[in-house]
Structures are given as structure tokens and as C-alpha cells.
Amino acid sequence: MVDAATKKTLAAIPLLKTKAGPRDKEEWPMRLKEEVTSLIKYIQNNKEADNDWLRIQSNKEGTRWFGKCWYIQDYKKYEFELEFDIPVTYPSTAPEIAIPELDGKTAKMYRGGKICLTEHFKPLWSRNAPKFGVAHALALGLGPWMAVEVPELIKRGVVVHKDDQPSGE
Amino acid sequence: MSRCVEETSTTISNLRALQQKLDQQLNEDINEKMYWKRKCELLEQEVKDLKSKKTEPVRSKIATMSSEVVDSNPYSRLMALQRMGIVDNYQDIRNYTVAVVGVGGVGSVTSEMLTRCGVGKLILFDYDKVELANMNRLFFTPEQSGLSKVEAARDTLTNINPDVEIHVHNYNITHVDHFDHFMNTIGTGGLQGNSVDIVLSCVDNFEARMAINQACNELGQVWIESGVSENAVSGHIQLIHPGRTACFSCAPPLIVASKIDEKTLKREGVCAASLPTTMGVVAGLLVQNTLKYLLKFGEVTEYLGYNALNDFFPQFNLKPNPTCDSNACLKQQKIWAEKAPVQKEEEVVEEKVLHEEDWGISVVDEEGGTTSEDLSVTEGLRLAYTMDKANNDNLQENLVSVDEGTSLEDLMKQMNQL
Numbered sequence: 001m002v003d004a005a006t007k008k009t010l011a012a013i014p015l016l017k018t019k020a021g022p023r024d025k026e027e028w029p030m031r032l033k034e035e036v037t038s039l040i041k042y043i044q045n046n047k048e049a050d051n052d053w054l055r056i057q058s059n060k061e062g063t064r065w066f067g068k069c070w071y072i073q074d075y076k077k078y079e080f081e082l083e084f085d086i087p088v089t090y091p092s093t094a095p096e097i098a099i100p101e102l103d104g105k106t107a108k109m110y111r112g113g114k115i116c117l118t119e120h121f122k123p124l125w126s127r128n129a130p131k132f133g134v135a136h137a138l139a140l141g142l143g144p145w146m147a148v149e150v151p152e153l154i155k156r157g158v159v160v161h162k163d164d165q166p167s168g169e
Numbered sequence: 170m171s172r173c174v175e176e177t178s179t180t181i182s183n184l185r186a187l188q189q190k191l192d193q194q195l196n197e198d199i200n201e202k203m204y205w206k207r208k209c210e211l212l213e214q215e216v217k218d219l220k221s222k223k224t225e226p227v228r229s230k231i232a233t234m235s236s237e238v239v240d241s242n243p244y245s246r247l248m249a250l251q252r253m254g255i256v257d258n259y260q261d262i263r264n265y266t267v268a269v270v271g272v273g274g275v276g277s278v279t280s281e282m283l284t285r286c287g288v289g290k291l292i293l294f295d296y297d298k299v300e301l302a303n304m305n306r307l308f309f310t311p312e313q314s315g316l317s318k319v320e321a322a323r324d325t326l327t328n329i330n331p332d333v334e335i336h337v338h339n340y341n342i343t344h345v346d347h348f349d350h351f352m353n354t355i356g357t358g359g360l361q362g363n364s365v366d367i368v369l370s371c372v373d374n375f376e377a378r379m380a381i382n383q384a385c386n387e388l389g390q391v392w393i394e395s396g397v398s399e400n401a402v403s404g405h406i407q408l409i410h411p412g413r414t415a416c417f418s419c420a421p422p423l424i425v426a427s428k429i430d431e432k433t434l435k436r437e438g439v440c441a442a443s444l445p446t447t448m449g450v451v452a453g454l455l456v457q458n459t460l461k462y463l464l465k466f467g468e469v470t471e472y473l474g475y476n477a478l479n480d481f482f483p484q485f486n487l488k489p490n491p492t493c494d495s496n497a498c499l500k501q502q503k504i505w506a507e508k509a510p511v512q513k514e515e516e517v518v519e520e521k522v523l524h525e526e527d528w529g530i531s532v533v534d535e536e537g538g539t540t541s542e543d544l545s546v547t548e549g550l551r552l553a554y555t556m557d558k559a560n561n562d563n564l565q566e567n568l569v570s571v572d573e574g575t576s577l578e579d580l581m582k583q584m585n586q587l
Binding site: 096107 | 297345348375376382418553554567569570577578580583585
């Protein structure tokens with residue numbers, strides 16, 4: 001469910017205009033420019049709101065994305081590597097965001113560390129395709145997932161802050 | 170002089186001790202080397218044994234299917250279908266090629282059924298590996314853990330029926346790098362270099378279904394979609410004939426109503442449950458419909474749901490959506506309309522406008538409060554969600570404006586430097 005805060009965040013992320021996927025050779029570069037512009041704006045918004053929580057980049061074709069996301073709890077920063085591919089049916093279908101290092105550590109994941117999104121994400125994405133882009137997927141998919149799962153993983157001791165890990169081999 | 174002798178004898182005894190120590194070490198090294206050599210030999214033998222077991226099927230290929238009823242004929246019971254008048258020419262099955270996408274709980278059982286039925290050629294697609302977590306489903310065995318699903322399946326299936334030509338592809342079809350190869354295989358993978366006769370979707374996610382849908386819409390390829398719900402107590406099969414029946418993106422996915430109050434369903438802890446029973450039932454329905462389609466007997470079903478809690482099987486016909494999101498679907502609809510100007514759809518279900526899009530007004534979410542009645546399409550079936558934009562919360566329109574003067578490379582650089 002989209003709460004008021006998420007809605008506000010969402011409203012500040014620029015919507016995209018070009019309906020093109022990676023197979024649309026001609027229009028994909030334009031879509032990619034929109035994606036990157038929208039992402040830059042989203043990250044800047046986060047910084048301004050003192051809620052900076054991710055960095056991301058892609059290969060030059062814009063088909064494979066990777067980056068870092070982090071979560072802060074008790075003044076400690078927990079950082080994770082994230083990755084995803086742009087599917088051939090994008091933007092009709094959302095990218096499947098994965099945090100491979102957490103694979104097998106939580107039941108709220110599919111194989112390969114793909115995060116398990118709420119039932120509300122996909123309808124929301126479908127209704128708003130093709131205007132939603134990578135920034136929206138991160139804000140609506142990964143953000144809420146981390147907010148729920150990371151504290152739980154820390155509580156269960158499955159995720160340990162790097163300073164608290166036993167030293168040595 | 171005596172001091173010199175003394176020193177020499179000390180040196181000799183030291184050297185002797187050293188020699189002894191070296192000898193001992195050498196012996197240990199030799200022992201260890203022998204140990205590993207022996208271990209290698211044993212493992213090599215084991216691999217050889219396993220390989221010989223795997224590569225030698227119990228029987229050799231059979232040139233023509235015989236209807237002779239003898240213990241040694243694997244086809245006698247299938248050919249009996251012909252004698253009983255159920256199927257006109259069962260042997261035709263050897264001319265057909267079936268592509269199975271997804272070799273998991275449903276796809277593996279589907280492939281086994283088709284192999285036992287003696288289909289001509291099977292093409293399997295999956296990028297996953299067998300895991301112990303799959304053992305609540307049928308087909309794969311614990312020793313196969315770690316092997317790729319398609320390769321493990323090929324070994325088992327070839328052993329069951331060496332007459333079936335099996336081709337496997339170990340990749341993710343939704344990737345840009347593999348999609349063209351996937352489409353080409355569907356388009357030319359038939360026994361005579363023609364397109365395959367039918368594609369069976371046994372995948373477990375929306376993205377892969379949409380990728381199959383896109384490929385089949387572009388190729389005009391008939392396929393059957395199958396699925397089991399994440400709560401493991403319902404499933405469905407849906408025949409998609411591009412242009413004639415609804416494609417997968419003509420409407421939001423259909424859900425077989427489980428009569429469980431969605432609010433009481435505890436989804437918090439896990440994403441997916443699965444049962445070998447439901448998956449076996451769905452695989453059975455899928456292959457049954459495939460046999461009917463290929464061998465032309467009985468009635469081929471367009472949509473059949475399965476609700477395991479109430480043992481209810483809703484049936485439904487879906488017409489294509491003239492405003493479908495997929496351009497390839499619209500093209501196929503046009504081709505079909507030209508081919509069959511007078512469409513003889515016996516049971517026309519009241520057509521609902523499922524997809525009224527007008528881009529560029531607002532961001533929509535589902536808090537507008539759509540009732541379950543809005544979603545119901547027939548008894549026991551409803552849409553997963555609506556594309557209805559009524560009652561939405563209007564958010565301020567905020568379209569991206571791209572700086573024309575900045576290149577993509579510069580934009581990416583800018584993003585990386587944040």
C-alpha cells in the first residue's frame with residue numbers, strides 16, 4: 001500500500017514520456033536519457049530530504065544496472081550491492097531488483113536474490129506503465145522492501161554490521 | 170686433535186639425525202601421494218560408472234510405433250487409443266515439436282508426460298539449477314542438486330524414451346541477449362525447420378510470461394500459458410492463439426478465486442508456497458489440452474481454472490482486447506479478422522473494457538477502492554487488478570524534461586558522480 005510519505009516521494013520523481021524497451025533500437029536511447037535524468041533528480045531529492053540511500057549505474061547499453069543501497073540503524077550503515085536487468089518487455093513489466101548477497105537469508109526473496117515485492121507493486125506498475133521508470137521501481141519496490149526486511153535481518157543476526165563481524169579469516 | 174675428532178663425530182651424528190628425519194618426511198610424502206593417487210583412481214572409476222549408467226538407455230530407438238500388445242512395446246497402450254476410436258492417428262505425435270519454457274514443478278512433469286507419450290521433439294528452456302528446496306515437487310531427485318534443470322531433465326527423459334529428440338537451452342529468456350535466440354528457436358525449431366507446433370509456458374513469474382507473449386505475438390505462435398497460485402491451492406491453463414483469443418497482455422492476469430479472504434492470507438513471512446499435487450494437476454491439464462490440440466480430438470479448452478479448496482473448475486473464453494497494449498497482438502488481431510471475417514464465437518461473454526488508457530494525467534494507485542465485484546469476470550474467476558483509472562488520487566503531473574544538448578554518456582557520468 002502506498003502511504004502518504006511514499007506518495008509525496010513518488011510525486012517528486014519525474015515521470016517518463018517515451019514508451020520504449022531495449023529491443024526498440026531507435027527509441028531506447030531517448031528512454032535511457034529520460035531514465036537517467038529522472039534518477040539524477042530522485043537521488044538529488046533524497047539528498048535534500050536527508051534520505052540518501054542508493055547509488056546506481058548501468059552498462060552503456062542501459063540493459064544491466066548495478067549499484068549500492070544502504071540502510072541506517074542505530075547509527076550504523078548497512079550496505080548492500082544491488083543489480084537487475086532490464087527485461088525485453090520493459091516498460092510493460094518492471095525490472096526484477098536483486099540483492100544477491102542476501103539470497104537464502106530471507107523468505108521474502110526469489111531465487112538469485114530477487115526481492116519479493118508486495119502484491120500492490122505490480123498492479124501499480126501496470127497502471128502507470130510506461131510512465132514509471134527505474135527510479136520509481138527503486139522508490140516503490142526496493143525502498144519499502146529494505147525498510148521492512150533489513151531491520152528483521154539485523155534482529156535475527158543474519159546481517160551483521162561489518163565492524164561487528166569477528167575479525168580474521 | 171681430539172677436539173677435531175669430537176667435532177667431526179658430532180657433525181656425523183647430526184647429519185645422521187637429519188638424514189633420518191628427511192627419510193621419514195619422504196615416506197610421509199610418498200604415503201600421502203599414494204593416498205591421493207588412489208583416491209583419484211577411485212573417483213575416476215566412480216565417474217566412469219555413473220557416466221556409463223547415464224548414457225546407456227535401457228532400450229534402443231524404435232522406428233515406428235506399433236500397436237502390438239506385448240510387454241516389451243512401450244507404445245501399445247497409447248496406440249490402443251486409436252483402436253478405441255479416441256484418436257484418429259496417434260502416430261502423428263511423432264511429427265510434432267513442443268517447446269516447454271520453465272522446467273520447474275509444472276514444466277518438468279509436463280516434459281515427462283510428453284516424453285512418455287512419444288512426442289517427436291521437445292525443446293526445453295530454463296536457467297535455474299536443481300536445489301534441495303525443489304524436492305517437495307515431482308520429477309527431480311536429490312542427487313541432481315546443483316545440475317542445471319534442463320540438463321538433468323534431458324538425462325532422465327532420454328533414458329525414459331530415447332525416441333524423443335530433446336534440445337535444451339540454459340538461459341533466461343527475458344534477457345535482451347537471449348530473447349532473439351529464443352524467438353528464432355521457436356520460429357525454426359520444428360522437426361522440418363518449421364516453427365514449433367506449440368509452446369507451453371510453465372514459468373513462475375509475470376516477466377517471463379510477458380516475454381513468451383511478446384515472442385508468440387510477433388511470430389503468430391499458438392501457446393498455452395499455465396500457472397499455479399503462490400498459495401498453492403489454485404491453478405489454471407489458458408490457450409493463446411494470437412489474434413483469435415486474448416493474449417497475455419490483453420487484460421490483467423486472471424485469478425482463480427480461492428474463496429479465502431485475501432485479508433486473512435498471511436503473506437508477510439514468505440513469497441511462495443507449493444504443493445506437488447496442485448502442480449501435478451495443472452501439468453496434467455496442460456498436457457491433456459496439448460494432446461487434444463495436436464492430435465485433434467475432443468474439445469480444446471481456452472481457459473480452465475482449478476480451485477483446489479472447493480474442487481471447482483471454472484471455464485471461460487477470452488476474446489482479444491482491441492485496445493491491447495501489445496502492438497504485435499493488434500497486428501495479429503487484424504490478420505485474424507481478415508482470415509475469418511465472420512467470427513463464430515458461440516458463447517460471447519459480455520465484453521468489458523479492461524484497458525482504457527489516456528496517458529499523462531496522473532499517477533494512479535489502488536486506494537480508489539475497487540470492489541471485488543468490479544474484478545469478477547465469471548463465477549470463480551476474477552482479474553488480478555483493474556486498469557481502471559477512476560477514483561484515483563491525482564498527483565501533480567511531473568514529466569521528465571531531458572536536456573537535448575546533453576549526451577547520454579554525459580548524463581551517465583553525471584549520475585555516477587553524485
